[in-house]
Amino acid sequence: MLYIDTEYAPEICSLCKGAEHTEDRSCKACGGSGTVLVAQPARNCPLCSGAGCLGTEICRACGGSGWALF
Ligand SMILES: [Zn+2]
Numbered sequence: 001m002l003y004i005d006t007e008y009a010p011e012i013c014s015l016c017k018g019a020e021h022t023e024d025r026s027c028k029a030c031g032g033s034g035t036v037l038v039a040q041p042a043r044n045c046p047l048c049s050g051a052g053c054l055g056t057e058i059c060r061a062c063g064g065s066g067w068a069l070f
């Protein structure tokens with residue numbers, strides 16, 4: 001079977017620290033699931049270095065997940 005080269009795997013959302021049972025289901029990075037699908041091998045977002053935010057603003061490069069999406 002053929003697949004595209006890029007594989008995706010769930011990684012912990014940096015914005016909510018992977019809190020699956022947080023009452024805040026509005027996490028903009030993962031939608032409250034606690035994980036985000038990241039292209040493997042997973043790399044930290046180059047803009048926020050994996051923090052998921054820049055100061056008080058959500059990192060625009062990764063949407064807050066803290067992972068490089070591409
Ligand atoms: Zn999250």
Ligand SMILES: [Zn+2]
Pocket residue numbers: 045046047048049050051052053059060061062063064065066067
């Ligand atoms: Zn980022």
